[in-house]
Amino acid sequence: MHSNISIFVPHVGCPHKCAFCDQNAITGKQKLPHKEDVERACLQALGQVDDIADTEIAFFGGSFTAIPREYMLELLSAAHKYVGEGRFRGIRISTRPDYIDGEILDILKSFGVTAIELGAQSMSDEVLEANERGHTAEDVRKASRLIRECGFELGLQMMIGLYKSCREQEDETFSEIMAIHPDTVRIYPVVILKNTRLAELLESGDYEPMSFDEVLSLSARALGAFTEAGIRVIKCGLHASEIVEQDMVGGFYHPAFRELCEGLLYRLNMEALLDKAVEEGRLPENKNAVFAVKKGCLSKAIGQKKANIGYFEKAGFKVKMTEENDMGLYEVRLLDELEAAHRYSMYNKKLIKRSRVCGCFYCKKHLPPMKCRAG
Numbered sequence: 001m002h003s004n005i006s007i008f009v010p011h012v013g014c015p016h017k018c019a020f021c022d023q024n025a026i027t028g029k030q031k032l033p034h035k036e037d038v039e040r041a042c043l044q045a046l047g048q049v050d051d052i053a054d055t056e057i058a059f060f061g062g063s064f065t066a067i068p069r070e071y072m073l074e075l076l077s078a079a080h081k082y083v084g085e086g087r088f089r090g091i092r093i094s095t096r097p098d099y100i101d102g103e104i105l106d107i108l109k110s111f112g113v114t115a116i117e118l119g120a121q122s123m124s125d126e127v128l129e130a131n132e133r134g135h136t137a138e139d140v141r142k143a144s145r146l147i148r149e150c151g152f153e154l155g156l157q158m159m160i161g162l163y164k165s166c167r168e169q170e171d172e173t174f175s176e177i178m179a180i181h182p183d184t185v186r187i188y189p190v191v192i193l194k195n196t197r198l199a200e201l202l203e204s205g206d207y208e209p210m211s212f213d214e215v216l217s218l219s220a221r222a223l224g225a226f227t228e229a230g231i232r233v234i235k236c237g238l239h240a241s242e243i244v245e246q247d248m249v250g251g252f253y254h255p256a257f258r259e260l261c262e263g264l265l266y267r268l269n270m271e272a273l274l275d276k277a278v279e280e281g282r283l284p285e286n287k288n289a290v291f292a293v294k295k296g297c298l299s300k301a302i303g304q305k306k307a308n309i310g311y312f313e314k315a316g317f318k319v320k321m322t323e324e325n326d327m328g329l330y331e332v333r334l335l336d337e338l339e340a341a342h343r344y345s346m347y348n349k350k351l352i353k354r355s356r357v358c359g360c361f362y363c364k365k366h367l368p369p370m371k372c373r374a375g
């Protein structure tokens with residue numbers, strides 16, 4: 001299983017001031033790692049990870065290629081010693097799109113970097129400008145092209161619910177990222193931290209964030225569509241540990257955001273099949289429905305605190321779910337009555353043997369076993 005040795009590199013003296021970023025909070029609380037720290041982390045991981053050939057050294061924290069050059073080289077040369085045959089698979093870095101060019105990519109390649117993630121955040125120039133990112137959507141396109149041409153794995157990070165971003169801008173970002181088709185994506189709903197421009201705009205009433213449900217629905221759409229297109233979604237929502245919790249004054253945060261998105265995706269897919277079955281008159285009178293989902297995904301399909309079961313119950317449906325091999329993630333299949341009855345019998349043999357009534361697959365009635373004429 002893939003794993004990362006994560007090394008956080010605060011962006012030292014960043015010349016930018018993005019509207020959502022509180023550099024003081026980040027740099028004040030994080031110690032700058034040096035070559036000894038990188039070596040220690042690698043040595044420690046060598047004895048701990050299950051599969052070193054599928055492990056990468058990951059420099060996270062923002063704009064790796066924009067930190068002072070000497071410091072960047074110090075970190076890279078420390079990590080490079082642990083990359084290659086019999087050692088870790090490679091090095092991942094994340095950076096801004098306007099700090100990528102041919103020279104930087106040559107350096108990264110020579111030190112064993114294999115994957116580059118760009119903070120795209122939005123593909124609408126209007127939103128990028130309103131959030132004071134200091135780069136354009138064209139910078140993202142250009143950097144993505146260069147990264148691909150040089151044979152690196154490409155990752156894009158997007159933020160949902162930024163200042164001045166409405167449905168139209170979110171659609172633009174989603175479609176452009178789909179078109180670029182990166183290898184990986186991180187989906188971050190906006191979290192508003194105090195001492196940031198976004199916090200000021202929120203307080204003054206200029207920034208009216210979208211509703212949580214809208215951001216959830218946009219994130220779920222992105223998660224589902226990227227997954228279906230073969231783009232690996234490596235993060236959806238912030239980890240509890242990543243957020244400066246006491247500094248959050250607004251925005252969209254939930255400790256299990258990805259699970260919420262997955263539950264919503266399953267619900268929407270089941271709803272579409274139910275609507276179609278009702279329209280075509282294929283659902284039994286008692287409105288019982290059994291769905292098959294990918295093996296291992298039952299809890300995602302049921303939703304947090306059985307939210308999806310409750311949702312359908314309110315709409316008058318009695319929904320059950322069963323697992324099946326060879327199904328895609330988020331895919332659902334509505335079983336026909338006979339198949340559902342067979343499944344139920346297969347998995348509930350003991351219960352059926354104990355039961356004083358049985359259900360007939362032929363006449364579809366429930367009756368005591370002795371009265372069943374079909375034998």
Ligand code: SF4
Nearest residue numbers: 011014016017018021
């Ligand atoms: S988010 Fe913006 S301001 Fe913050 S460190 Fe990155 S580039 Fe600098």
